[in-house]
Amino acid sequence: MKKILALLILLGVLAAACAPKTAPQPPAGTPEPRTLTVMTHDSFDVSEEVVQSFEQANNVTVTFLQAGDAGAALNKVILSKGNPPADVFYGVDNTFLSRALAEDIFQPYESPLLAQVDDAFELDPQHRALPVDYGDVCLNYDVAWLEEHGVQPPASLEDLLKPEYEDLLVVENPATSSPGLAFLLATVGHFGDPGYLDFWRGLRKNGLKVVDGWETAYYTEFTRWDGTRPIVVSYGSSPAFEVIYAEEPLDSPPTAAVTASETCFRQIEFVGILRGAPHADLAQKWVDFMLGTQFQEDMPLKMFVFPVNAQAQLDETFVQYLAVPEKPAFVTPEDIAAHREAWIEAWTETVLR
Amino acid sequence: MGGRLAPGWRFALLLFFPLTFLLLFYAWPLARILALSFARLDGGTRSLAAALLSARTLRVLGFTFGQAALSTLLTLALGMPGAYVFSHYEFRGKELFRALTGVPFVMPTLVVAAAFNALLGPRGWLNLGLMTLLRLDAPPIHFLNTLGAILAAHVFYNTTIVLRMVGDFWGRLNPRLAAAARTLGASRRETLRRVTLPLLSPAVLAASLLVFLFDFTSFGVVLVLGGPQFATLEVEIYYQTTALFNLPLAAALSLVQLLTTLGLTASYTRLAARLSRPLEGQPPRRRLPSLRSWRARLWGGLTLGVIALWLLLPLGALAARSVVRLERDRGQFGQVQRGLTLDFYRALNENPRRSLFYAPPAAAIAVSLGYAAATVALSLALGLPVSWVLANRPQAPLARLLDPLLMLPLGTSAVTLGLGFVVAFSAPPLDWRASPLLIPLAHTLVAFPFVVRSLTPALHSIRPRLRQAAAVLGASPRQVVMHIDLPLVGRALLVAAVFAFTISLGEFGATSLLSRPEYPTLPVAIYRFLSRPGGMNYGQALALSTILMLLTAAGMLFIERLRIAEVSEF
Numbered sequence: 052m053k054k055i056l057a058l059l060i061l062l063g064v065l066a067a068a069c070a071p072k073t074a075p076q077p078p079a080g081t082p083e084p085r086t087l088t089v090m091t092h093d094s095f096d097v098s099e100e101v102v103q104s105f106e107q108a109n110n111v112t113v114t115f116l117q118a119g120d121a122g123a124a125l126n127k128v129i130l131s132k133g134n135p136p137a138d139v140f141y142g143v144d145n146t147f148l149s150r151a152l153a154e155d156i157f158q159p160y161e162s163p164l165l166a167q168v169d170d171a172f173e174l175d176p177q178h179r180a181l182p183v184d185y186g187d188v189c190l191n192y193d194v195a196w197l198e199e200h201g202v203q204p205p206a207s208l209e210d211l212l213k214p215e216y217e218d219l220l221v222v223e224n225p226a227t228s229s230p231g232l233a234f235l236l237a238t239v240g241h242f243g244d245p246g247y248l249d250f251w252r253g254l255r256k257n258g259l260k261v262v263d264g265w266e267t268a269y270y271t272e273f274t275r276w277d278g279t280r281p282i283v284v285s286y287g288s289s290p291a292f293e294v295i296y297a298e299e300p301l302d303s304p305p306t307a308a309v310t311a312s313e314t315c316f317r318q319i320e321f322v323g324i325l326r327g328a329p330h331a332d333l334a335q336k337w338v339d340f341m342l343g344t345q346f347q348e349d350m351p352l353k354m355f356v357f358p359v360n361a362q363a364q365l366d367e368t369f370v371q372y373l374a375v376p377e378k379p380a381f382v383t384p385e386d387i388a389a390h391r392e393a394w395i396e397a398w399t400e401t402v403l404r
Numbered sequence: 405m406g407g408r409l410a411p412g413w414r415f416a417l418l419l420f421f422p423l424t425f426l427l428l429f430y431a432w433p434l435a436r437i438l439a440l441s442f443a444r445l446d447g448g449t450r451s452l453a454a455a456l457l458s459a460r461t462l463r464v465l466g467f468t469f470g471q472a473a474l475s476t477l478l479t480l481a482l483g484m485p486g487a488y489v490f491s492h493y494e495f496r497g498k499e500l501f502r503a504l505t506g507v508p509f510v511m512p513t514l515v516v517a518a519a520f521n522a523l524l525g526p527r528g529w530l531n532l533g534l535m536t537l538l539r540l541d542a543p544p545i546h547f548l549n550t551l552g553a554i555l556a557a558h559v560f561y562n563t564t565i566v567l568r569m570v571g572d573f574w575g576r577l578n579p580r581l582a583a584a585a586r587t588l589g590a591s592r593r594e595t596l597r598r599v600t601l602p603l604l605s606p607a608v609l610a611a612s613l614l615v616f617l618f619d620f621t622s623f624g625v626v627l628v629l630g631g632p633q634f635a636t637l638e639v640e641i642y643y644q645t646t647a648l649f650n651l652p653l654a655a656a657l658s659l660v661q662l663l664t665t666l667g668l669t670a671s672y673t674r675l676a677a678r679l680s681r682p683l684e685g686q687p688p689r690r691r692l693p694s695l696r697s698w699r700a701r702l703w704g705g706l707t708l709g710v711i712a713l714w715l716l717l718p719l720g721a722l723a724a725r726s727v728v729r730l731e732r733d734r735g736q737f738g739q740v741q742r743g744l745t746l747d748f749y750r751a752l753n754e755n756p757r758r759s760l761f762y763a764p765p766a767a768a769i770a771v772s773l774g775y776a777a778a779t780v781a782l783s784l785a786l787g788l789p790v791s792w793v794l795a796n797r798p799q800a801p802l803a804r805l806l807d808p809l810l811m812l813p814l815g816t817s818a819v820t821l822g823l824g825f826v827v828a829f830s831a832p833p834l835d836w837r838a839s840p841l842l843i844p845l846a847h848t849l850v851a852f853p854f855v856v857r858s859l860t861p862a863l864h865s866i867r868p869r870l871r872q873a874a875a876v877l878g879a880s881p882r883q884v885v886m887h888i889d890l891p892l893v894g895r896a897l898l899v900a901a902v903f904a905f906t907i908s909l910g911e912f913g914a915t916s917l918l919s920r921p922e923y924p925t926l927p928v929a930i931y932r933f934l935s936r937p938g939g940m941n942y943g944q945a946l947a948l949s950t951i952l953m954l955l956t957a958a959g960m961l962f963i964e965r966l967r968i969a970e971v972s973e974f
Contacts, residue, residue: 090918094935099760115761116837117921118826122646127826127918130440136830136837136918150649224632226647262549263627266514266934270942271521271548276730279526289937296938298729298747306937352757355936392648403632 087333088114090128090137090325092121096353097346105340111333121147121229128325129154135325138334141183141341145319146232148180149388157323160335164342168359172319174384180321183341184356187287187376188233189308189315190220193274196281205282206311208241211254218258221272221280224403226395228264229318234284235398236387237316240380244390248401255402275306287315288355291372295352308374315376320356415797418789419806422852425786429845430813433824440827441655456656461640465660468636471551471626472619475558479615480608482559482714483566485707490567491575493704494692501708503960505715506564506902510910510956512927513624514934515949516557519718520629521548522725529721549631557625560715562615564906569614572899573607573861605679606864610857613672617665617814624912637661641817658820665815669808677798719953726946730939748943761921763929765951772909772925772952776959778844779851779908780901786848787855787900792889794856795863810856813849821849825917837918843925847911851904858903862896863889901963909956926952 084106095117102113118124121142128140132154143151151157157179165173165181172182192204202219205211211220223231238247251259260280262268269285272278275293290304309315322341324334340346347358351369358365445452455461490502508516524530524547531543538544547553581603585595601608623638635643637657644654695704729745755762763771790810797803813821825846830837866889874884890897912927924932926948933945 091921093921093932095921097760098758100758102760115921116918118918126645126649126823130437130823130827131830134831136826226643227627227632261632263632267517267628269937270934271517271525276942277518277521277525277527285937292937292941293939296936296940298745298939298943353759395647 084110084112086112086114087330087337088137089139090116092124092142093117093119098349101346101349109336125151128156132156133327135327138328138330139337140325141322143180143321145174148384156325158326160324160338162339162342164339167362172359180323182319182359183322184350184359185317185319186356187315187317187379188230189287191283191285191289191306191308193281194305194307196274205309208314212257219280220282221260221268222284223265223268224261224263225398230265230284233316233318236382237380240382241313251401287374294372304372310374310376312378313380315379317379415793418793422786422790430849433828436828437820437824438655441651445652452652452656455653464635464637464640471554472616475555475619476612476616478555478559479562479566483563486567486711487571487574489704489707490571493695495695503957505567506906506960507719507953507956508560508715509564509906512930513628517628519722522721523718553629554625557629558619562618565615566611568899569611569858570607572895577603606676606861609676614857621815638817642819645819658817661817665812669811673807723950726950730943748947751940751944752947763924768924768926768929769955771923775844776905776908779847780904782848783851783855783904787852791856791859791863794860811853814853842917847908851907854903855900858900859896862893866892898964902960905959
């Protein structure tokens with residue numbers, strides 16, 4: 052037994068040692084590559100060959116740093132202002148954008164590729180934060196459960212207050228979860244302030260369940276997995292994930308997203324060059340690269356978000372199961388900046404106390 | 405004494421590296437982040453004081469204390485009988501069983517929540533069983549999102565601390581003392597109350613303090629298993645930092661947490677100094693009796709049974725789920741096969757989407773083991789000299805000052821300290837951003853108090869006369885350490901190593917720093933899968949969790965079989 056265990060550990064270490072080294076050798080005769088540091092939140096993902104093509108084209112080594120979820124990563128960037136840990140920061144979304152801009156962490160850069168991006172995504176007129184992708188936070192439901200119990204999928208937010216939806220909905224706490232905050236903003240966009248609080252009071256009466264984060268809501272509370280709630284706040288892309296990452300090939304998605312008018316909230320994610328970045332010239336090239344079609348076409352199947360570049364072609368599998376709301380609920384960036392904290396606190400008082 | 409250092413200087417020299425370590429990697433980042441946070445105070449100190457003394461803050465403080473006290477009592481209630489059985493009896497599979505009780509310590513909260521949900525959730529085994537048995541329409545047991553869930557999870561996580569710290573100490577108590585009391589006519593109860601417990605008190609106290617501090621700063625358990633209606637100070641600090649970006653209030657709350665910890669550890673030190681007494685060390689490798697009498701069998705079986713149910717069943721449920729197809733029976737969605745599968749494990753070795761950050765499980769295991777090994781080496785190297793000084797010179801002014809301060813890292817907000825690390829170590833002269841070294845350093849901060857608390861009682865219980873006798877017989881100080889101290893505390897050293905190992909394996913702190921996504925530890929890799937929808941992702945998270953469990957158990961068995969210094973039978 053003793054020997055087996057020792058062997059097991061040895062095996063693990065050896066197996067790891069055999070893993071191929073990823074660092075490519077630069078061809079002889081070229082100058083030593085420079086290093087560009089890109090900081091992201093921990094949901095960032097990209098294909099190997101996409102990054103390699105950037106590295107080869109610019110004789111640069113890209114180092115990625117991850118620093119927790121979007122909020123945590125942003126806080127770290129803000130606190131190391133003036134002495135930034137990276138050249139570029141990707142992953143501020145429109146719910147956090149105001150904090151990033153107020154703290155003045157980015158330097159302006161008007162990328163030529165912005166010409167290929169719909170103006171609606173450009174929330175910072177000074178081009179300190181440039182849009183990269185967007186995705187929608189929408190209600191998801193368990194198709195089979197609703198069919199089995201003869202319940203129609205909700206067609207509006209108001210529907211959720213009806214008796215047939217009693218005890219069916221689980222949402223994330225907007226104070227601790229990014230989709231939770233996005234859904235709160237959807238209700239603010241649809242009902243206005245203070246109407247949204249009445250809606251939440253109604254939801255609470257109708258047996259709303261609140262959990263800390265997306266993982267708990269989806270895997271512990273949602274009927275698709277281990278829970279008892281057939282309606283959950285998730286992403287418009289979640290049904291596509293369910294098909295692509297299914298255990299066995301599925302004919303149709305087991306879950307679906309509600310895309311009715313003003314039931315979703317659109318999250319737009321931004322990239323920016325940090326003030327004091329040691330390699331600002333490379334950073335500009337990287338920002339251009341993120342907005343270019345190669346990166347934009349790789350992104351959807353990596354992070355399950357939509358490209359903002361209108362010329363990017365979408366993958367077949369991605370489009371097939373993807374729900375796109377025609378009219379997401381909208382809150383102006385100025386409103387979010389002014390009331391974000393107050394809305395969260397009022398929500399907490401109304402729903403949790 | 406000519407030519408030798410005076411004892412005072414020798415102690416100072418021993419403490420030099422540990423103190424430098426704490427100043428550099430604890431005090432400095434903490435001071436930086438607190439200063440930066442308070443510098444952002446623009447509403448005046450009065451509004452901050454008002455927020456700090458608000459009913460809400462006081463409620464949070466009260467709850468934090470209450471749940472930590474209850475959790476600690478429950479953990480002792482389960483751990484003490486367990487420690488007795490482990491230290492007094494031999495039974496088949498004991499070592500494996502004991503190693504497995506340490507596994508919960510490393511499990512990520514989200515995975516533990518999934519395990520509890522599979523057992524006790526509305527669609528868990530217990531509720532489904534009861535519903536079928538009693539013909540009920542609704543699940544009778546409501547477990548998740550209650551205070552009960554928080555307490556149960558704390559016991560699940562921390563019982564191993566009591567089992568190990570108290571168990572090790574108990575095994576070295578001289579049984580003749582209790583036997584003498586019995587011979588003199590004391591009943592079992594009296595003997596336990598007046599002889600055994602007082603003798604055990606240093607270890608019990610140290611274990612309780614560690615358990616309490618863990619529960620006091622609890623974050624993930626409260627957030628995930630407790631739900632949004634519960635908040636500890638740590639949760640409140642996170643909320644103020646991330647959601648509201650109210651850094652001054654977050655810093656003030658961190659200070660409250662810190663001062664509370666300091667008060668606790670200071671009173672602990674005083675109490676421990678009063679209770680602890682040198683005992684005759686007993687070599688721990690005697691043959692222990694097996695559970696033979698009906699009484700021993702009943703109580704031993706009962707104790708081990710409850711521990712197995714509470715600690716091991718959730719782990720078993722997770723492992724079982726990682727080899728079973730997850731898809732529920734839904735005929736209309738394609739052909740679903742049911743039964744056993746190794747698909748999730750197989751998929752771990754594939755990178756179908758050619759992600760740059762993909763890491764095969766072997767690589768994640770290697771990264772985790774590398775950090776764990778560094779943490780063990782570093783925390784033992786720093787902890788041993790400190791424990792030695794604390795045990796030999798408990799009355800020296802430096803030691804008295806140091807003792808309560810050593811525990812502070814455990815009671816410090818991880819959210820705050822994590823930010824402090826980023827701020828303090830990404831600027832010259834200490835520009836170590838994203839250095840892989842910072843991770844074992846951060847782990848060592850947490851492991852260090854464990855190492856000191858495991859070693860000090862053991863070192864202290866060595867009778868000074870043994871050392872004096874050795875010295876009189878001509879042993880050099882080095883020889884005394886090698887031939888008296890090390891053999892007598894060898895076991896405690898292994899206990900300390902096991903703690904450092906498990907703390908590092910389970911720590912999710914990498915994400916509170918800046919990390920390179922190409923080198924995820926196992927917990928980080930688990931969270932990656934768990935943050936995406938889809939059966940394959942969920943299944944792979946469960947498979948990796950099972951690998952983490954096996955690795956932890958194997959690692960602990962491995963460490964426990966090392967022999968630092970052979971103990972000869974007396």
